[in-house]
Structures are given as C-alpha cells and as structure tokens.
Amino acid sequence: MKPTVHDIAKIAGVSLATVDRVLNGRPGVRSVTRGKVEDAITSLGYVRDLAAANLAKSRTYSFVFILPANDNSFMIGLHEEVRGAVARSSSERTDIRIVDVPPFDPGALVTALETVLAEKPAGVAFVAIDAPEVRAAARRLSEAGIPMVTLVSDLPDSSRDHYAGIDNIAAGRTAGSLMGRFLSGPLMDERGATVAVLAGSMLVRDHRERLEGFSTVIAHAYPNVHILPVLEGRDDPALSEAMVSEALRRNADIAGIYSLGAGNRGLIRALQKAGAVRRPLVIAHELTASTRAALADGVIDAVLNQDAGHEVRSAIRVLKAKADGLPVLAAQERIRIDIFLKDNLP
Amino acid sequence: MKPTVHDIAKIAGVSLATVDRVLNGRPGVRSVTRGKVEDAITSLGYVRDLAAANLAKSRTYSFVFILPANDNSFMIGLHEEVRGAVARSSSERTDIRIVDVPPFDPGALVTALETVLAEKPAGVAFVAIDAPEVRAAARRLSEAGIPMVTLVSDLPDSSRDHYAGIDNIAAGRTAGSLMGRFLSGPLMDERGATVAVLAGSMLVRDHRERLEGFSTVIAHAYPNVHILPVLEGRDDPALSEAMVSEALRRNADIAGIYSLGAGNRGLIRALQKAGAVRRPLVIAHELTASTRAALADGVIDAVLNQDAGHEVRSAIRVLKAKADGLPVLAAQERIRIDIFLKDNLP
DNA sequence: GAAATCCTGAGGTACGTAAATCAAAATTTG
DNA sequence: CAAATTTTGATTTACGTACCTCAGGATTTC
Numbered sequence A, B: 001m002k003p004t005v006h007d008i009a010k011i012a013g014v015s016l017a018t019v020d021r022v023l024n025g026r027p028g029v030r031s032v033t034r035g036k037v038e039d040a041i042t043s044l045g046y047v048r049d050l051a052a053a054n055l056a057k058s059r060t061y062s063f064v065f066i067l068p069a070n071d072n073s074f075m076i077g078l079h080e081e082v083r084g085a086v087a088r089s090s091s092e093r094t095d096i097r098i099v100d101v102p103p104f105d106p107g108a109l110v111t112a113l114e115t116v117l118a119e120k121p122a123g124v125a126f127v128a129i130d131a132p133e134v135r136a137a138a139r140r141l142s143e144a145g146i147p148m149v150t151l152v153s154d155l156p157d158s159s160r161d162h163y164a165g166i167d168n169i170a171a172g173r174t175a176g177s178l179m180g181r182f183l184s185g186p187l188m189d190e191r192g193a194t195v196a197v198l199a200g201s202m203l204v205r206d207h208r209e210r211l212e213g214f215s216t217v218i219a220h221a222y223p224n225v226h227i228l229p230v231l232e233g234r235d236d237p238a239l240s241e242a243m244v245s246e247a248l249r250r251n252a253d254i255a256g257i258y259s260l261g262a263g264n265r266g267l268i269r270a271l272q273k274a275g276a277v278r279r280p281l282v283i284a285h286e287l288t289a290s291t292r293a294a295l296a297d298g299v300i301d302a303v304l305n306q307d308a309g310h311e312v313r314s315a316i317r318v319l320k321a322k323a324d325g326l327p328v329l330a331a332q333e334r335i336r337i338d339i340f341l342k343d344n345l346p
Numbered sequence C: 001g002a003a004a005t006c007c008t009g010a011g012g013t014a015c016g017t018a019a020a021t022c023a024a025a026a027t028t029t030g
Numbered sequence D: 001c002a003a004a005t006t007t008t009g010a011t012t013t014a015c016g017t018a019c020c021t022c023a024g025g026a027t028t029t030c
Helices: A005-012 A016-023 A031-044 A050-057 A073-092 A106-119 A132-143 A168-183 A205-221 A237-250 A264-274 A289-297 A308-323 B005-012 B016-023 B031-044 B050-057 B073-092 B106-119 B132-143 B168-183 B205-221 B237-250 B264-274 B289-297 B308-323
Strands: A061-068 A094-101 A123-126 A148-151 A162-164 A193-199 A225-227 A254-259 A281-285 A302-305 A338-340 B061-068 B094-101 B123-126 B148-151 B162-164 B193-199 B225-227 B254-259 B281-285 B302-305 B338-340
Touching: A005 A016, A005 A031, A016 A031, A050 B050, A061 A073, A061 A106, A061 A308, A073 A094, A073 A308, A094 A106, A094 A308, A106 A123, A106 A132, A123 A308, A132 A148, A148 A308, A162 A308, A168 A193, A168 A205, A168 A225, A168 A254, A168 A281, A168 A302, A168 B168, A193 A205, A193 A237, A205 A225, A237 A254, A237 A264, A254 A264, A264 A281, A264 A289, A281 A289, A289 A302, B005 B016, B005 B031, B016 B031, B061 B073, B061 B106, B061 B308, B073 B094, B073 B308, B094 B106, B094 B308, B106 B123, B106 B132, B123 B308, B132 B148, B148 B308, B162 B308, B168 B193, B168 B205, B168 B225, B168 B254, B168 B281, B168 B302, B193 B205, B193 B237, B205 B225, B237 B254, B237 B264, B254 B264, B264 B281, B264 B289, B281 B289, B289 B302
Parallel strands: A061 A094, A061 A123, A123 A148, A148 A162, A193 A225, A193 A254, A254 A281, A281 A302, B061 B094, B061 B123, B123 B148, B148 B162, B193 B225, B193 B254, B254 B281, B281 B302
Antiparallel strands: A302 A338, B302 B338
C-alpha cells in the first residue's frame, strides 16, 4: 500500500497539520520537528498523490501559447494542434489560451510576453525570435518563476526551461547528406552539380541553422556540389515561385533544390511549370497537404518533417512537469526529425 | 465551472444517488428517470472527472506485459523500457507486471496468455507471434473483456485493440527506396547491382513484411537491382557473421546489404573483416550501441529504427484509454519509422 | 515572572466521485 | 385494496491531499 500523509504523521509522531506544514513549506515548524517529519517521509518513500492534491486544490494549469499569425501550412497546422489541445483541456486539468502575434516581429512578441507575465500563468510556450529584447523579456518571466518552453524555434542560452522542437542544424545536415547521396550518380557529372537553396529569411534562426548544417555537410562530404546564393522567398508563395522560376531559367544546370523554409507551395508551382524535362532533386521541409502530394507525385524527393502535434503535446507535458517541479523524461520529449520518402508516408 | 454530479442532480430534479446509478449503470432506475438524468448530462456537457473517480475507487490499472526473453539489443532495450515504466508506475496509478516467455514459441505465448487471462488484469500487452493458436488465445482474452495491445509485432485481423509498432511493409519499402537511390550511381554500372538481404527468420511476420516491402520497391522502381536469396541468420551473431562473410566471398559484386533483422553485431563484424576495400552500402534496422557506432564509422549507411520507449509508453496510454472506454488519439499513437543517417543521430 | 511570540495538535471542510445503507415513496401484482 | 415489489431520496463514508481555525502548550523576550 502506498504511504499517505496519515502514515507520515503516525511514524513521525506528529499531527497531520504538521505534516502538511512541512510538505507544503508552510511556516511554523521547529527544525527538529521538521527533521522528524522529513525522516519519516524518506523512510516511507512517500510521494504525494498528484491527482488527489490537484483535486483538493481544484487546480487547473493555466498555460498560454504565443503563436505567430503566420499563414503557411505549418503554422496553421501548429495552431490547429494547439486548438486541439484546448479542446481536450478540460479533461486534462489545463486551461490553455492562445495569443496571436504578428510574425517576424520581436517587439510584438515582447509585448505579448509582458502581458502574459502580468497574468502569472502556470506556464508559457512561445515560438521564439532570436533577439536580445526577447531574451530579456524571457528572463523577466523566468525571474517571476513562470515555466517557459520555446516551441519550434528556440532561444538558446536563455532562461527558457525547455525547447520543444527539432535540432535544426542536424536537420540541415541530414538534408545535405541526402542531397549529396541522391545526387552522386545519375545527376552529377565529373564537373559536379549545382544546388539551389530556398529559404524564408536568413533573419530566422531555424533557417540559418538548417543552412549551416546543410552547407557544412556538402562542403565536407560532397565538395563537388556547388551551392548557389540563397534565395530568400520570405515564405511567400508568389515570391518563392518567382525566385525559383528565375533561378531555374538562369542556371540550366541546377541539379538539386533544398527548400528549408515554408515556401513550398510556390516552389512546387515553379517546378510544375518548369515541366518534366527539368526534374531537379528536391528536398523540402514540413509535411503538408501540398508537399505530401508533391512527394507522392515525385515532384519532391524527400521531406524532412517536425510533427507539430508532438511538439504541442510535449510542450504541455513539460510545462505541467515544470509547474509541479517534476523531472522531465528527456527521451520522451526529444522531438525527432522525420524523414519521409514516398514509401513511408503515413 | 465544470459541471459535477451535483449539478446533474439539481437539473434533473433527482438525487445524487440516482445520478450515480445512471452514471455507473447500476440497476434500479426507471427509464423515464434515466432519460431525465441523461438529458441533464448532455445538456450540461458533463464529463466525469477521471482523477476524482479513480481516487474514489482507489483504483490502480493492473497491466501485464508479455515479452520474449530474446537476447538481442532491441529486445533487451524493450525490456528496459518496460522496467522503466514499472518504476514510474506508482505515480501513474498503474501496476505493471512483466512476464517473460521463450522467444519464437507460440505454445509458450499461449500458455502465458491463458495464465494472464485467469488474473483478469486491466490490460495486456504482448509481442505477438502470428499463429492460429495465439489468435485463438487472444480471442478468449478479448471475450473476457480484457483490453489487448500487440507490441512490436502485430497479430492482424485479430481481436487485439491496438498495435503499438511500426508498419513493417512501409519500413521495407523505405529501405528499398533508400537502397535504390543510394546505389544508383557510383556503385551501379549498366549491368545493375547485386544486393544481399540478411534476415532473422522468414517465420517471423515483421521480417517477412520488411522483405516484402523491400522487394516490391526494388522490383518496381529499380529493376536492375538484383536481390540474392535471403540469408536467415536467426538473429544469431555468429551465424549471421558466417553467412555474410560467406556471401561476400562468393559474390564479389555485392553492392548493398539490407539487414532487416537483429543480426547486426554479426553483420558488422563480417563487414569489418572484409575490410575497407569492399564497402557495400548497408542499411540496417534498430539503433543500438553497435549499429550506432557502425553508422558513425561509416560501416552502416542508414538505420531504420523503431523507438522502444515510445512503443511502451504508447501501449500503456492505449491500455489505459481502453480500460476507461476512452478514445485513442491516433496521431499521437502512431509509431513512426525513424531514419537515421550519421548526420541526425540523436 | 509576566507578556509576547512561536509551535503544535485537534478538528473540520473541501475537491468530485464511488459506493453503501436505509427509509420513504411510487408502482405493480394478486 | 392490501401486499409485494420496484424505484428513489437522503445521508454517510471513503479516497488522499489542501487549507483553515482555534486552542493550548512551549519558548523566547523584556
């Protein structure tokens, strides 16, 4: 039988009230008495029954998710997953609120964080923008004792408690490795191959990191693959399409394209317009309706994906654990880089 | 505020006892009254507070995991993960027991299932062997109302409630696709390429399915890749090593090896002995200490992996949900095929 | 040594549900 | 219509913890 507070009281020879005072750090206990109680706790191996405690407190974890109001499929999917969590929240003793902020806007994010700080929620998850003022705002939240998880995009070396997202350098390396291997052979002659990279913006950390990983692997392992200057399509379909079309026109020898941002709709349109004759090898990020279709059709060769649902659920689990001062199961919370070929589409 | 049983009683104009009778399907309620209560329940959108209910019942979910006493790294890892779950079980209101059975032995598995049936646990997870007698035993458990999850290896078209494992046909297809793509080029001349397949046993369903997926993709998409007759190493290091060494000796032109079973230690030794001159492209299953090292060293090119920890945790979540008659979040419980290159090793 | 402060015990209520008892009311049966 | 039966209400206890009050004992302070 699991030990309860009553057992502690009996063993320590004190009253229930005193046990309660010790357990919940309330004042009014002499250190000798506190010692007796603590000994009883450890000797019994007592662990507080969280479910009962939460019931008694009639506690609900109030979490805030700050999400950029981006209109690409991935962010829309992320929103959806958070809304799904909101729907399930009543049965999970959570009360999740979504705060939308304009994308790529550090100032707006800081304002949102400040507003959230005033409400003192039980935890905050946000898609970070790597800027000093954001870091400072995060520190203020941390000092206020509010657990904090970065989502999708990290804020390294900051006061955040956890990052629920993929390792973007590893993702870039993986893309580079796949690109190098897939290109070696039919698409590459003795002079090497040319690869184009389509990004959203080099101001965003994840994009920078992916490019960094990609370039490193290509430079070291596939030296005869040549990377063209990065196309920054700002994750905008029309702009991305124009840039890719233009690049394909100007460089007849493009053998591969790495799309590391969210501009895939434009990319796919450009590729379709270019026709079947010019079929470069394409590696993209994020499995959405359009990339999935393109993968099935053979327009895209591989998709690296992060599962937004997993990220959201992981963020919630971690925030709960942090709010309760519990340890986090690292292996469970590591967000993996999914590699999809058309053969393992779920 | 979330509605409680008291609210239902008030709205329906009945007593708490009657609400309890309706909620828990106890007898002694006229259908008119039952109707009033049910109306109140739906109109209030009442959902039973599981935590409170479990507290009141002082309920613990008793689960049994039946695992083969196999000595390969994957099964050892699986055992470890279940033991980890056992360690956490007290705080999760679960009481997990592990039953070891001899591997590849349908009779022993059936006996174990029968024994478990007698104890009437709240749920059972087991690594299935695809045999009629196992199917029959599973049916008896199902008829006794015991939730059942197959782990790692499935028992399709049976009475099991859920399968916590990967789609092995898709895994085989993915391996085939990677093999075909990686081979096309430097390792393949106009006459095509030869590929060897190392399996544990063709009697095991997962191995059959992986081979099926692999062969299908190779046949359709890479017709000039030729697959040698399957080597059945029975997941035994020494035997696997001997078979691979022998195959490499006899077929000087082996360009690729697909290891779809658990005989990787032997495979790696054979490859190391063959030396750096003969470096076939190698794709293996399950990320273990040895495959991880081989991947880092470039002896293995890609590893397909199923995360045992995820499988165990998923099985427990599903068993809990089934025991409570709750729906399962399919997206959360889908076990994914991880693809590891040396660039995305965790 | 009295007054003030600090510690501790005893007891209760609450959280939302389960489960039981017993009496009263309603309904059916003969 | 009375007796037997079924249905319902009222009330209680329990699960394990949190949190509150109040009284009285133990210490400290002046």
